[in-house]
Amino acid sequence: MxxxxxxxxxxxxxxxxxxxxxxxxxxxxxxxxxxxxxxxxxxxxxxxxxxxxxxxxxxxxxxxxxxxxxxxxxxxxxxxxxxxxxxxIGMVHQHFMLVQPFTVAQNIILGTEPTKGAGAIDLKKAISDVKGLSERYGLYVDPNAKVEDITVGMQQRVEILKALYRGAxxxxxxxxTAVLTPQEIQELIQxxxxxxxxxxxxxxxxxxxxxxxxxxxxxxxxxxxxxxxxxxxxxxxxxxxxxxxVGREVNFKVDKKKAEPKQTVLEVKDLVVRDNRKIAAVNEFSIEVKAGEILGIAGIDGNGQSELVEALTGLRKAESGSIKINNKEVLNNNPKDMFNKGIKNIPEDRQKRGLVLDFTIAENTVLQNYKEPRFSKNGILNNDAIEKHAKEIIERFDVRPTDYTTKARALSGGNQQKVIIGREVDNIEISRAATNEAQLLIATQPTRGLDVGAIEFVHKSLVKQRDEGNAVLLVSLELDEVMNVSDRIAVIYEGKIVGIVDANDADENTLGFMMAGGADHE
Missing domain, CATH: 3.40.50.300 (P-loop containing nucleotide triphosphate hydrolases)
Incomplete structure (x- = not known):
C-alpha cells in the first residue's frame, strides 16, 4: 500500500x-x-x-x-x-467489549454520554454524532440497532467508532481480521x-x-x-x-501424498437441521467422508456450516435425515454418544466450546475421558497420571508455556488450539485402539486467528490423521485453506451441497461461482 x-x-x-x-x-x-x-x-x-x-x-x-x-x-x-x-489512544480488542442488549449509539457513548437539561442523556444528539462520525470515516452502522442483532463485522465498526467518539x-x-469474512476484511482495509x-x-x-x-x-x-x-x-x-x-522458512504449501481413501466413515443423507429462527439452515444435505481422506466444506459464512457441525456433534437436534458413523446410525445422539461412536471435534469457537478457560492445561487435556481408569479411581482423580499425560501432549504438540498448571485463558490463541488438537488426537488414538475402527475428526475453522507457524502445524496434524487412516471433515471459510488441505471439496450453499470437486481440479473462480449458488459441478 x-x-x-x-x-x-x-x-x-x-x-x-x-x-x-x-x-x-x-x-x-x-x-x-x-x-x-x-x-x-x-x-x-x-x-x-x-x-x-x-x-x-x-x-x-x-x-x-x-x-x-x-x-x-x-x-x-x-x-x-x-x-x-x-x-x-483508542484500542479495539480482539474480543469486543460491547453491551449486547444496548443499541449501537448507547454503546458508543457509554461513559461519555451527552446530557441536556437536568442531566438527562441527550440520545438525539448522541445518534446525530454517531451518524456524523460513521459517515465521515465510511463506518456505516445503524445507531438504533441492538448490538446483539448485528454481524461481527458491524460490531467491530462500533468498537472503532467508540474509540473515535472519545477523540482517538x-x-x-x-x-x-480474525473473525471477519473476506468481504468484511476488504471493507476494514478501506x-x-x-x-x-x-x-x-x-x-x-x-x-x-x-x-x-x-x-x-x-x-x-x-x-x-x-x-x-x-x-x-x-x-x-x-x-x-x-x-x-517464526525464525525459519515456512512452507505455505501443505506437503501431502495422494490420498488413498478406503471405507466410508461418515455418511450423511438428506439431513435437515433448523437454526434458532426455525429456518432450515441445513436442507437435504448429503455427503460421505472416507477413511484416509480430507473432505473440505467450502462456503460463505451463514450457509448452514455451524448448524451442520452442531448436528454432527450432538449439540443440535436434526429434524430429519440420517447420520451414520462406521455404518451405525447416530442421528440425534447426545454429544457423549457421538464422541464414543467415533466423532472427535476441533470446535469453531475454541474458548466457548473447546476449553474450560479457568481449568489448567492438564485438566483440559482430560475433559472427555477423566473417568478412564488411568485418570481416576472411585471418583477420585489421579493427578499424577493427568499431569504426566498433559506433559506428553505439551511436548508432542509444542504448547507454550510448558507448565501444565497454566490456566487455559492465559494461553495465546495458537497454544489454546494446540491443547485442543493434542487432546482430540489423543482421544482418536485411544478410541481407535479400543474399537479398531477409523475415527472422524471434524475441524471447524481450525486456524482462525493463528499465525503462519501454528497454521502449518495444524495442517500437518490434519494430514497426519488422514495418513493414519482416519477421516477428516474440514469446515473453513478460508478458501486457500480448503484448497490447500483437502483431497475433495464440497461446496455448501443455503444448506445444500451444490457440487463436489477434486481439490487438484479446483480453482478460486470455479469455487467462488459455486459458493454464490452457481451451477452444479459434481
Whole structure:
C-alpha cells in the first residue's frame, strides 16, 4: 500500500526499551516501537510473541517493568486506559467489549454520554454524532440497532467508532481480521485507509501476512518477546516476513501424498437441521467422508456450516435425515454418544466450546475421558497420571508455556488450539485402539486467528490423521485453506451441497461461482 499521508517528521508513538515481566516470564524484552502520524504500522509475531502485551502497555492496561513511552514527543506514564484515552489512544480488542442488549449509539457513548437539561442523556444528539462520525470515516452502522442483532463485522465498526467518539488519533486494532469474512476484511482495509487520510495513525496487531501487505506501511516483527526488525512493507515479501516471525522458512504449501481413501466413515443423507429462527439452515444435505481422506466444506459464512457441525456433534437436534458413523446410525445422539461412536471435534469457537478457560492445561487435556481408569479411581482423580499425560501432549504438540498448571485463558490463541488438537488426537488414538475402527475428526475453522507457524502445524496434524487412516471433515471459510488441505471439496450453499470437486481440479473462480449458488459441478 502506497500511503502518501505519512508525516515522518511527527512521531506519534515512541516505545523505548519496553520490558514486561510476569513473575519469571519475560513477555516483552527490551522492545522499541516508533509510529508516525498518518501511518498504518503492523505489529507482527507468532501467537504468544508478546504483541498484545506490548499494546496493552501502550493502552495503560499493563505497566511496563522498565522502559519509556512518548506520545507526540512527550513522556507519558500510562497508569491506566483513561490516561491513554486522554492522550488520543483508542484500542479495539480482539474480543469486543460491547453491551449486547444496548443499541449501537448507547454503546458508543457509554461513559461519555451527552446530557441536556437536568442531566438527562441527550440520545438525539448522541445518534446525530454517531451518524456524523460513521459517515465521515465510511463506518456505516445503524445507531438504533441492538448490538446483539448485528454481524461481527458491524460490531467491530462500533468498537472503532467508540474509540473515535472519545477523540482517538492513534488507533490500536488487536487481530482485527480474525473473525471477519473476506468481504468484511476488504471493507476494514478501506476503513483504515479512510482513517489515515484524516491524519489518524493505526497500529494493527496481527500475524496475517496477506493483510499486512494490503494495509500496512511499516511492520515491526517480534519473536518470543524480543524485537527482531522494523521493515517497509512494500519492500518485503510475505516469505521474508514469515521467516522473521517464526525464525525459519515456512512452507505455505501443505506437503501431502495422494490420498488413498478406503471405507466410508461418515455418511450423511438428506439431513435437515433448523437454526434458532426455525429456518432450515441445513436442507437435504448429503455427503460421505472416507477413511484416509480430507473432505473440505467450502462456503460463505451463514450457509448452514455451524448448524451442520452442531448436528454432527450432538449439540443440535436434526429434524430429519440420517447420520451414520462406521455404518451405525447416530442421528440425534447426545454429544457423549457421538464422541464414543467415533466423532472427535476441533470446535469453531475454541474458548466457548473447546476449553474450560479457568481449568489448567492438564485438566483440559482430560475433559472427555477423566473417568478412564488411568485418570481416576472411585471418583477420585489421579493427578499424577493427568499431569504426566498433559506433559506428553505439551511436548508432542509444542504448547507454550510448558507448565501444565497454566490456566487455559492465559494461553495465546495458537497454544489454546494446540491443547485442543493434542487432546482430540489423543482421544482418536485411544478410541481407535479400543474399537479398531477409523475415527472422524471434524475441524471447524481450525486456524482462525493463528499465525503462519501454528497454521502449518495444524495442517500437518490434519494430514497426519488422514495418513493414519482416519477421516477428516474440514469446515473453513478460508478458501486457500480448503484448497490447500483437502483431497475433495464440497461446496455448501443455503444448506445444500451444490457440487463436489477434486481439490487438484479446483480453482478460486470455479469455487467462488459455486459458493454464490452457481451451477452444479459434481
Amino acid at each position: 502506497n500511503n502518501s499521508n505519512i508525516d515522518y517528521s511527527q512521531k506519534v508513538v515512541e516505545m523505548k526499551k519496553i520490558t514486561k515481566k510476569f513473575g519469571s516470564f519475560v513477555a516483552n524484552d527490551n522492545i522499541d516501537l516508533t509510529v508516525h502520524k498518518g501511518e498504518v504500522h503492523a505489529l507482527l509475531g507468532e501467537n504468544g510473541a508478546g504483541k498484545s502485551t506490548l499494546m496493552n502497555i501502550l493502552y495503560g492496561l499493563y505497566h511496563p517493568t522498565s522502559g519509556e513511552i512518548h506520545i507526540n514527543g512527550n513522556s507519558v506514564k500510562m497508569d491506566n486506559p483513561n490516561v491513554a484515552i486522554a492522550n488520543g 488519533e492513534i488507533l490500536i486494532l488487536d487481530e482485527p 476503513i483504515i485507509r479512510n482513517l489515515t487520510k484524516e491524519g489518524k495513525s493505526v497500529i494493527i496487531i496481527t500475524h496475517k501476512l496477506k493483510e499486512i501487505k494490503a494495509a500496512a506501511d511499516h511492520c515491526t516483527i517480534i519473536r518470543r518477546g524480543k524485537y527482531i526488525d522494523t521493515v517497509k512493507v512494500s519492500e518485503t515479501t510475505e516469505d521474508e516476513l514469515a521467516a522473521m516471525m
